[in-house]
């Protein structure tokens with residue numbers, strides 16, 4: 001068996017891993033590198049045609065954005081993911097199956113667990129052809145909003161682990177504290193704050209954190225953000241009863257006509273690609289603060305605002321640091337580890353033989 005690192009190792013984006021066995025060949029994730037001239041995974045046409053499945057860890061574009069390209073290139077296999085991940089995809093693949101209904105092909109066993117990164121996000125543990133493989137997906141055990149099934153006591157010949165935060169030395173709670181110190185400059189001073197957030201993931205997490213810190217704070221959000229909050233409140237699978245209780249305490253109003261004196265606005269447009277969102281974020285930032293919590297892509301609204309001195313970047317714990325990745329290595333038995341999702345860990349060999 002061999003594994004091809006088809007993207008996402010030594011770079012941030014385009015996450016894609018090809019597992020090529022004697023009888024089975026499949027991908028874990030098929031992401032796109034935002035802003036790259038050649039944004040798709042490094043896969044040859046014959047490799048694409050031989051695939052039976054693509055297993056998605058979650059819906060974010062750096063894990064799923066190249067699926068339409070894959071189908072254009074002749075992929076006619078099945079895309080397997082949680083129902084939540086499938087429902088979040090921008091474009092539905094031709095053939096899909098929910099992990100809840102998936103029975104692995106002969107010779108494969110598959111175990112998966114929640115990875116704490118967003119609704120629908122999972123890690124995978126495969127057994128096939130006498131080998132075992134672990135893919136953490138984007139993984140955190142620190143989420144305030146999403147439950148994780150910790151990766152523990154598993155054996156794998158190869159583990160591909162999230163190390164997106166690389167040498168970052170702060171713990172999850174310390175990163176959160178850093179975000180709150182920045183937010184205090186607006187929320188603690190009676191000024192407005194605007195937060196561009198991904199469609200699925202850390203937005204609700206930040207709302208919970210801000211609500212815990214400043215219980216009287218008003219929240220505003222676009223229709224998508226409000227729908228996500230409503231959805232998670234009623235969800236039993238990705239949150240706990242305690243989280244649902246906290247979520248039921250949150251009130252999020254639609255975006256007001258003019259910038260209020262105080263309060264937090266959530267925009268489900270992390271790069272502020274929509275010119276209306278960029279304009280809105282600028283107006284709010286002129287009166288208060290703008291905090292960016294994900295990597296900013298060149299040429300986007302977030303990029304322009306940051307260049308004009310509006311946005312401050314704060315990392316919050318939705319991925320692993322190197323230290324957390326090393327902890328996973330200690331808590332499991334992994335023969336070989338490939339850190340992914342970071343430029344900090346380039347890998348010489350594209351193919352790994354097992």
Ligand SMILES: [Zn+2]
Nearest residue numbers: 058060117138
């Ligand atoms: Zn992600």
Ligand SMILES: [Zn+2]
Nearest residue numbers: 060062063138
């Ligand atoms: Zn990712």
